[in-house]
Amino acid sequence: MMQSPSGEIIFSLPAPAGSLLGLPAVIGNEPYSLSAMVRKDSDVRFVSRNDYLELIKTEPSLYPSVLKVLAAELRAARLAFSEIQSQVGRKTAESHSPATEKYSKIGPAA
Secondary structure (H helix, E strand, O other), X not given: OEEOOXXXXXXXXXXXXXXXXXXXXXXXXXXXXXXXOXXXXXXXXXXXXXXXXXXHHHOHHHHHHHHHHHHHHHHHHHHHHHHHHHXXXXXXXHHHHHHHXXXXXXXXXX
C-alpha cells in the first residue's frame, strides 16, 4: 500500500496467500518502503535478511522462485506507477478544463 504524507491511501494491491512482501528490500539490504495491513485473520511471519541469505545458500533451487516474485513485484510497481500517472493526468486535465471551455466558446477568427 502506498500512502501520502498525510496518511491517505494512494494505491493498494492485494497480496494473496503465500505472498512475500519486502523481498526487494531484503535482497537490496534497504528498508521496506511500503506498508501492509491485513483485512482478516492472517498468519504473518518475518524472515530476517540473514535467514533469507542462509536459506538461499543452502537451497539454491529457490532462485527461480525468487526471480518470479521479483518480476511480479516489478509488474505491480509498473502498474501502480501507470495508475498514479493516469490519475495525475486526469486531475491536471480537470484543473485546466475551465480555461479550455472559456477559449472553446470563442469562434473562429473572422
